[in-house]
Amino acid sequence: xxxxxxxxxxxxxxxxxxxxxxxxxxxxxxxxxxxxxxxxxxxxxxxxxxxxxxxxxxxxxxxxxxxxxxxxxxxxxxxxxxxxxxxxxxxxxxxxxxxxxxxxxxxxxxxxxxxxxxxxxxxxxxxxxxx
Amino acid sequence: xxxxxxxxxxxxxxxxxxxxxxxxxxxxxxxxxxxxxxxxxxxxxxxxxxxxxxxxxxxxxxxxxxxxxxxxxxxxxxxxxxxxxxxxxxxxxxxxxxxxxxxxxxxxxxxxxxxxxxxxxxxxxxxxxxxxxxxxxxxxxxxxxxxxxxxxxxxxxxxxxxxxxxxxxxxxxxxxxxxxxxxxxxxxxxxxxxxxxxxxxxxxxxxxxxxxxxxxxxxxxxxxxxxxxxxxxxxxxxxxxxxxxxxxxxxxxxxxxxxxxxxxxxxxxxxxxxxxxxxxxxxxxxxxxxxxxxxxxxxxxxxxxxxxxxxxxxxxxxxxxxxxxxxxxxxxxxxxx
Numbered sequence: 001x002x003x004x005x006x007x008x009x010x011x012x013x014x015x016x017x018x019x020x021x022x023x024x025x026x027x028x029x030x031x032x033x034x035x036x037x038x039x040x041x042x043x044x045x046x047x048x049x050x051x052x053x054x055x056x057x058x059x060x061x062x063x064x065x066x067x068x069x070x071x072x073x074x075x076x077x078x079x080x081x082x083x084x085x086x087x088x089x090x091x092x093x094x095x096x097x098x099x100x101x102x103x104x105x106x107x108x109x110x111x112x113x114x115x116x117x118x119x120x121x122x123x124x125x126x127x128x129x130x131x
Numbered sequence: 132x133x134x135x136x137x138x139x140x141x142x143x144x145x146x147x148x149x150x151x152x153x154x155x156x157x158x159x160x161x162x163x164x165x166x167x168x169x170x171x172x173x174x175x176x177x178x179x180x181x182x183x184x185x186x187x188x189x190x191x192x193x194x195x196x197x198x199x200x201x202x203x204x205x206x207x208x209x210x211x212x213x214x215x216x217x218x219x220x221x222x223x224x225x226x227x228x229x230x231x232x233x234x235x236x237x238x239x240x241x242x243x244x245x246x247x248x249x250x251x252x253x254x255x256x257x258x259x260x261x262x263x264x265x266x267x268x269x270x271x272x273x274x275x276x277x278x279x280x281x282x283x284x285x286x287x288x289x290x291x292x293x294x295x296x297x298x299x300x301x302x303x304x305x306x307x308x309x310x311x312x313x314x315x316x317x318x319x320x321x322x323x324x325x326x327x328x329x330x331x332x333x334x335x336x337x338x339x340x341x342x343x344x345x346x347x348x349x350x351x352x353x354x355x356x357x358x359x360x361x362x363x364x365x366x367x368x369x370x371x372x373x374x375x376x377x378x379x380x381x382x383x384x385x386x387x388x389x390x391x392x393x394x395x396x397x398x399x400x401x402x403x404x405x406x407x408x409x410x411x412x413x414x415x416x417x418x419x420x421x422x423x424x425x426x427x428x429x430x431x432x433x434x435x436x437x438x439x440x441x442x443x444x445x446x447x448x449x450x451x452x453x454x455x456x457x458x459x460x461x462x463x464x465x466x467x468x
Contacts, residue, residue, distance in 0.1 A: 011258070023366060087465060
C-alpha cells in the first residue's frame with residue numbers, strides 16, 4: 001500500500017513548535033496508520049527547526065506503543081541536521097528510556113523513584129575584610 | 132499610582148534594589164514579602180537610585196503584578212519615576228502592572244535590543260512571541276544563536292502553558308547585549324501558578340514537601356508530573372528544562388530556576404574544551420541553590436545564551452543528545468530519506 005505522506009507546516013520562520021498540531025497528526029493519522037500496519041512518511045521539508053517536545057508529541061507515543069517495528073514503518077523525509085538530531089533523541093529515549101541512577105524502570109515503564117540524599121549545602125566562607 | 136509612603140510589613144510588597152539581576156537574585160528575593168493576603172493594595176517599591184532590572188527581575192515583577200490584579204489588589208509604585216525607570220517603562224513593565232507612566236519616554240527602536248514583556252496564555256500568542264524573537268532581537272547574523280533562543284523560549288513558555296495552571300499564563304521578555312562582552316541574550320519567563328511542587332507533587336510525593344527536591348527532579352530528563360515513568364506521557368517527555376539548562380551550560384551562561392520555597396542557579400563559566408552537562412543539576416560544581424525566605428507562588432526560569440559561542444546549533448544539540456544516557460541506542464535504525 002502507498003505510504004501516508006504528511007507534510008508538516010513550516011511555522012514562523014520555519015520553526016514549528018506547535019504541539020497541538022503534532023497531537024492532531026499523531027492521533028488522527030500516525031497511530032491509526034501504524035495500527036493498520038501501514039507506513040507513514042513525515043515530510044519536514046518546510047520545517048527547518050523545532051523542539052524535542054514537538055517531535056515527542058508527534059511520534060513518542062507511536063514508538064512506545066508499537067516499539068522498534070515502528071521504525072520500519074515511519075520514514076523521516078527532508079530533515080535538516082537539527083531535525084535529525086531531534087528525531088534521534090526522541091527515538092532513543094522513547095525506545096530505550098533515560099538511564100538515570102536511582103530510576104529503575106519497571107516493565108510497564110513506570111519507576112519507583114528513589115532520590116539520593118541531596119548534597120549538604122555548604123556554608124559560604126566568610127570574606128576577610130581588608131583593612 | 133505613584134506614591135511616596137513608608138514600608139508596612141503587613142502589605143504585599145515587592146522591593147526592587149538598585150541592581151535586580153540574575154547575579155543578585157538571592158538578595159533581591161530575600162527582602163520581599165510579595166504574596167501577603169490582607170485586604171490592601173500591593174506596593175512595588177523602587178530603589179531611589181534604581182540602576183537596573185534585567186529580564187528576570189522584570190518578568191518576576193510583571194507576573195507578581197498579574198497575581199495582584201487577579202486578587203483584586205491595585206499596584207501602587209512607591210518611588211519617583213525618572214530616567215532610572217525609563218528602561219522598565221520601555222520594557223512595558225508598568226503597562227502590565229496597570230500603572231500609568233506619566234513621564235514621556237523616548238521609545239527606542241525595539242529592533243536589535245530587546246523583546247518587551249509579553250503575557251502569553253495561548254499557543255497562538257506563543258507563536259507571535261517566537262516571531263518577535265526573530266524580528267526584535269535582530270540575530271540574523273547569528274542564525275544558530277537565534278535557533279537556540281527560539282528553542283529555549285518555546286520550551287520555557289510551553290512549560291507554563293501546559294503545567295502551571297496560571298490564569299495569566301506566562302510573562303516573557305528578552306534582552307540582547309551586543310555592544311559589550313560577553314555577547315549574549317537573556318530570556319526570562321515567570322508565572323504565578325501552582326509551581327513545580329504543585330505539578331510534580333501529584334506524582335512524586337517528595338517534591339510536595341521539599342522544594343529543592345522538586346527543582347532537582349524538574350531539571351532531570353524524563354521526569355514529568357503528567358505520569359510516573361521515564362518515557363513521559365504522549366504529550367510530554369520531561370526533557371525541556373534539561374535541554375534548556377544544557378544549552379546555557381554549553382555556552383557558559385547562567386540558568387536559573389526558582390519555584391515555591393527553593394531556587395537553583397547554574398553560574399556563568401568559561402567554556403572548557405570538553406564541557407559536560409550533568410544529569411543531576413545538584414552535582415554541577417558551578418551552581419548554587421538555596422531555600423527562599425518567602426515562597427514564590429509559581430515558577431521563574433531564566434537563561435543566558437552566549438550567542439557568539441554558538442556557531443553550529445545542530446552540532447550543539449548533537450552534543451546534548453550524547454550527554455543523555457539513553458539505555459539503548461536504536462537511532463541508527465531510523466529511516467531518514
